[in-house]
Amino acid sequence: DTGVSQDPRHKITKRGQNVTFRCDPISEHNRLYWYRQTLGQGPEFLTYFQNEAQLEKSRLLSDRFSAERPKGSFSTLEIQRTEQGDSAMYLCASRLGGNTEAFFGQGTRLTVV
């Protein structure tokens, strides 16, 4: 297992289009997080899954954003009707339960033009 995998690495889309990102966590990691990071800032929390249950969601996540984790394995983050302000790096992280380290993927860089 090579770590948390995110796809695609880069995405350029026109304003108003829908985009979907995928995250494959480390095997057996039942906790999964999505974060968003803009230039010069620390990552901001978007949402958290424990197995397939979405247990926490940030107010940053407008109704245009939705995340799923069917079967508690990979997760997808969809942004509908993209806006220029959605341009950012979208990061996924996973970890085991208990007091364990979180591991991040390489991120998906979204540019909305």
Added chain:
Amino acid sequence: KQEVTQIPAALSVPEGENLVLNCSFTDSAIYNLQWFRQDPGKGLTSLLLIQSSQREQTSGRLNASLDKSSGRSTLYIAASQPGDSATYLCAVNKMRGTYKYIFGTGTRLKVLA
């Protein structure tokens, strides 16, 4: 509301210097604190995880300390090298009420050859 601050925001040092990066947090009821490294345009690499019951953790040339009662953590880098140039981020995981990690804005380190 938990807030995480990192000082300095940027640091430039000659190769070989020992240096200290600071992280402070406003709510001492944390579960753990994790230090990460981020290279430009990349994801986060985990460096060290300190549990709330621990005072420090070491990995190679890195040493992280935690003083929960005063809301502070430091990351000590010994004998810095140009390859250490990156942004260093700390993140706290609160004990109750939320699952998320809250990040500081990072310290951008440049080690000059």
